[in-house]
Amino acid sequence: xxxxxxxxxxxxLLFTDADMQERLSRPTYKELKQVIDDGxxxxxxxxxxxxxxxKEWALEKGATxxxxxxxxxxxxxxxxxxxxxxxxxxxxxxxxxxxxxxVQGEPDASxxxxxxxxxxxxxxxxxxxxxxxxxxxxxEVLCIPTAFISYTxxxxxxxxxxxxxxxxxxxxxxxxxxxxxxxxxxVFTTVGPxxxxxxxxEEDYKARPDLILTGRTLFGCAPAKGQELEEHYFxxxxxxxxxxxxxxxxxxxxxxxxxxxxxxxxxxxxxxxAPVFEKGSTAVDDNLLTMEKMRLLASHHGLVCxxxxxxxxxxxxxxxxxxxxxxxxxxxxxxxxxxxxxNLQFLVFLACLVAxxxxxxxxxxxxxxxxxxxxxxxxxxxxxxxxxxxxxDNLSPVVEALIHKEHADVxxxxxxxxGIPQLPAVLRDNTDRNRTSPFAxxxxxxxxxxxxxxxxxxxxxxxxxxxxxEQCERFCDYVAARSDEPFTQVxxxxxxxxxRDHQRIIFDGNGYSPDWEEEAIRRGLPNLKTxxxxxxxxxxxxxIALFEKYxxxxxxxxxxxxxxxxxxxxxxxxxxANTMTYMARHMYLPALMxxxxxxxxxxxxxxxxxxxxxxxxxxxxxxxxxIDEVYKLTARLEELASHAASKANPTECCxxxxxxxxxxxxxxxxxxxxxxxxxxxxxxxxxxxxxxLFYV
Ligand code: ADP
Ligand code: MG
Numbered sequence: 001x002x003x004x005x006x007x008x009x010x011x012x013l014l015f016t017d018a019d020m021q022e023r024l025s026r027p028t029y030k031e032l033k034q035v036i037d038d039g040x041x042x043x044x045x046x047x048x049x050x051x052x053x054x055k056e057w058a059l060e061k062g063a064t065x066x067x068x069x070x071x072x073x074x075x076x077x078x079x080x081x082x083x084x085x086x087x088x089x090x091x092x093x094x095x096x097x098x099x100x101x102x103v104q105g106e107p108d109a110s111x112x113x114x115x116x117x118x119x120x121x122x123x124x125x126x127x128x129x130x131x132x133x134x135x136x137x138x139x140e141v142l143c144i145p146t147a148f149i150s151y152t153x154x155x156x157x158x159x160x161x162x163x164x165x166x167x168x169x170x171x172x173x174x175x176x177x178x179x180x181x182x183x184x185x186x187v188f189t190t191v192g193p194x195x196x197x198x199x200x201x202e203e204d205y206k207a208r209p210d211l212i213l214t215g216r217t218l219f220g221c222a223p224a225k226g227q228e229l230e231e232h233y234f235x236x237x238x239x240x241x242x243x244x245x246x247x248x249x250x251x252x253x254x255x256x257x258x259x260x261x262x263x264x265x266x267x268x269x270x271x272x273x274a275p276v277f278e279k280g281s282t283a284v285d286d287n288l289l290t291m292e293k294m295r296l297l298a299s300h301h302g303l304v305c306x307x308x309x310x311x312x313x314x315x316x317x318x319x320x321x322x323x324x325x326x327x328x329x330x331x332x333x334x335x336x337x338x339x340x341x342x343n344l345q346f347l348v349f350l351a352c353l354v355a356x357x358x359x360x361x362x363x364x365x366x367x368x369x370x371x372x373x374x375x376x377x378x379x380x381x382x383x384x385x386x387x388x389x390x391x392x393d394n395l396s397p398v399v400e401a402l403i404h405k406e407h408a409d410v411x412x413x414x415x416x417x418x419g420i421p422q423l424p425a426v427l428r429d430n431t432d433r434n435r436t437s438p439f440a441x442x443x444x445x446x447x448x449x450x451x452x453x454x455x456x457x458x459x460x461x462x463x464x465x466x467x468x469x470e471q472c473e474r475f476c477d478y479v480a481a482r483s484d485e486p487f488t489q490v491x492x493x494x495x496x497x498x499x500r501d502h503q504r505i506i507f508d509g510n511g512y513s514p515d516w517e518e519e520a521i522r523r524g525l526p527n528l529k530t531x532x533x534x535x536x537x538x539x540x541x542x543x544i545a546l547f548e549k550y551x552x553x554x555x556x557x558x559x560x561x562x563x564x565x566x567x568x569x570x571x572x573x574x575x576x577a578n579t580m581t582y583m584a585r586h587m588y589l590p591a592l593m594x595x596x597x598x599x600x601x602x603x604x605x606x607x608x609x610x611x612x613x614x615x616x617x618x619x620x621x622x623x624x625x626x627i628d629e630v631y632k633l634t635a636r637l638e639e640l641a642s643h644a645a646s647k648a649n650p651t652e653c654c655x656x657x658x659x660x661x662x663x664x665x666x667x668x669x670x671x672x673x674x675x676x677x678x679x680x681x682x683x684x685x686x687x688x689x690x691x692x693l694f695y696v
């Protein structure tokens with residue numbers, strides 16, 4: 001039977017299980033499978049055979065180089081290409097790839113941010129093969145997914161803590177399941193990231209230094225039309241964009257990335273891609289690859305893909321929803337089952353999740369903190385900076401009933417009296433969608449909606465996994481301390497008490513409303529509005545204790561992350577400020593001077609002829625005043641930005657960026673934008689919002 005195109009090309013550039021089975025000896029394949037499936041330690045002996053098989057496969061697919069693919073603290077991926085080519089003494093060449101080259105690499109680590117870790121420990125950093133993530137080919141390069149660690153084993157990357165947190169959650173969730181009499185082989189998280197992005201014309205992009213240097217427009221007055229007609233959402237896709245999306249799907253499918261849904265988003269030029277969910281760390285890897293492919297392939301269509309959280313003021317920014325659940329083998333633990341006993345297990349995990357998010361709301365907020373995302377959170381287009389949980393009309397009453405039930409304990413059979421039997425059916429058909437909630441239960445998974453479009457999803461998943469692992473352990477301890485009571489009764493009490501103690505985090509109302517901010521303060525929920533406010537969570541003793549307890553990140557690693565994130569924030573703001581002053585001095589001021597100069601000449605000429613020319617005179621006066629204002633505010637921004645940049649202490653530097661530099665940037669932008677409204681289009685040095693967002 002003829003195979004369809006998609007099936008035929010699916011995973012063509014991915015070194016899949018089938019490839020391994022075909023190319024490895026039976027014992028080696030079995031050993032490698034144990035490493036991949038059961039988490040058995042990697043025996044170095046098998047590495048040589050695996051490396052050889054991978055190389056042969058890659059050469060057949062046209063690859064010439066290999067690279068260790070890793071995720072430094074910047075969040076984007078890094079690679080350094082090495083050829084397979086090895087010269088022989090007789091002048092011929094050999095295409096070689098050893099087990100050692102597969103397992104370990106030593107990139108020049110000094111150029112990656114380490115938050116001071118390498119200075120404290122050891123200068124070198126190593127990449128180490130992660131056999132759980134399959135190798136793949138990208139641009140004729142065999143890419144080997146790796147973790148990036150220091151000589152003494154400290155994580156220098158985003159992936160290592162993610163793998164550690166997945167292990168922690170697996171261990172604790174298995175203990176919970178054991179109490180329910182279940183012994184799954186593997187417990188893992190499932191993640192489905194919905195990726196938003198903008199596509200604009202390459203020629204417009206190239207004419208805007210702010211887009212080139214910072215990924216967002218730092219100036220631009222409001223377009224004549226915004227997103228108010230909501231015509232773009234699910235509207236017809238532009239033909240060029242459609243061509244881009246087709247090529248993207250093709251390329252992603254070849255890499256075994258299950259891209260599934262594509263559509264327009266709310267803002268003009270905004271789109272979304274959602275894949276089918278995968279195991280946590282695979283989903284994070286695949287999201288990074290997807291983002292990279294988007295950027296690359298856009299250029300084939302004369303487009304540029306903007307992944308910044310806020311490329312344009314006045315229309316929505318871009319986020320990335322992290323859909324998250326836990327699975328035991330193939331069973332989704334957040335899927336409410338048909339019988340009461342199953343509901344109890346579901347309720348235990350739900351309670352653990354609610355407690356985890358409440359106790360570490362500050363960490364959840366920290367995990368999505370970035371200069372770019374600060375433009376979205378709390379801006380009535382994205383969830384507020386306050387973390388809360390939405391359970392929905394179906395689940396909330398159940399939780400309410402559990403909290404307010406008068407009996408101290410509810411026996412197993414009483415589950416039925418709680419009004420839960422109808423739960424599974426209703427839940428599966430969860431049509432209730434509160435778009436304003438940062439953390440929403442959507443039928444059989446949670447959707448964490450605060451993530452930024454350009455961020456690496458590792459951080460939010462590390463926090464979730466670790467915080468839930470802690471609550472799972474708390475449950476096991478709770479049960480162990482009451483071993484003389486029936487398990488079901490104890491478990492029910494745990495659920496009831498947990499919901500009662502963490503009720504404040506549950507909020508089903510409108511997250512965009514100002515009332516909620518006040519209500520949240522009353523409830524004692526943190527409202528960390530900016531990145532500098534949010535990063536402090538990394539240094540909080542309770543949070544350090546959490547990560548250390550589960551071996552996810554130690555104090556030094558957390559401190560390093562605090563420093564790296566602070567530096568990244570301050571550097572970004574500094575680049576934005578510099579770009580603004582550059583554009584003001586070299587583009588906007590000259591344009592305004594030349595336009596008003598020409599107008600002034602006209603005014604003079606007309607006056608010589610005895611013609612009043614009132615409008616021209618008004619405009620010249622307004623622009624002249626505007627020039628003075630822009631000139632003054634540019635100097636002010638320069639001064640404040642260099643003052644902030646002179647601070648060596650990252651905390652101090654970030655605070656100055658937030659309190660002084662950003663307000664000065666906003667002031668300069670308003671002054672320039674006001675001039676854009678007056679200046680003739682032929683004089684204006686960059687494409688306007690009208691041009692960029694509403695092209696035909
Ligand atoms: P929406 O209606 O929010 O746009 P969808 O229902 O299309 O979203 O699903 C969004 C994402 O959630 C998809 O990537 C999907 O694969 C993912 N998803 C579905 N079930 C799970 C699950 N159990 N665990 C993690 N992600 C899931
Ligand atoms: Mg969604």
